[in-house]
Amino acid sequence: MDEKELVKNITNILENKKASNIRIIDLEGLSSLADYFVVCSGRSTTQVKALVDYLDEEMEKLGVNMMRQEGKQEGRWAVADFGDVIVHIFHDETRQTYQFDELWDNGNNIKNI
Numbered sequence: 001m002d003e004k005e006l007v008k009n010i011t012n013i014l015e016n017k018k019a020s021n022i023r024i025i026d027l028e029g030l031s032s033l034a035d036y037f038v039v040c041s042g043r044s045t046t047q048v049k050a051l052v053d054y055l056d057e058e059m060e061k062l063g064v065n066m067m068r069q070e071g072k073q074e075g076r077w078a079v080a081d082f083g084d085v086i087v088h089i090f091h092d093e094t095r096q097t098y099q100f101d102e103l104w105d106n107g108n109n110i111k112n113i
Contacts, residue, residue, distance in 0.1 A: 013058045026109040035084040041092045045075025052078045
């Protein structure tokens with residue numbers, strides 16, 4: 001599965017589980033971390049945890065394994081690593097505090113879903 005198809009599948013899965021404010025950040029040429037970040041929010045720590053679990057389960061069904069995850073235990077900011085695509089799932093308040101999206105915005109690399 002190529003990166004764009006991976007991003008599309010991830011965003012569809014997150015939308016199905018009612019993640020909010022989903023954004024795709026194109027990092028190609030900007031970072032060696034990944035080619036894309038997918039950023040979204042959950043309304044509670046419980047929803048953040050559920051989003052991580054659901055994403056992992058649904059991606060496995062597509063034959064894609066999550067390489068690593070961090071932060072799920074607290075449910076404030078969880079990271080799911082799929083190699084060239086890294087997913088950041090924030091609790092609404094935490095996302096507002098850190099303004100993560102703006103850190104990576106170079107003016108034309110963010111797409112709202």
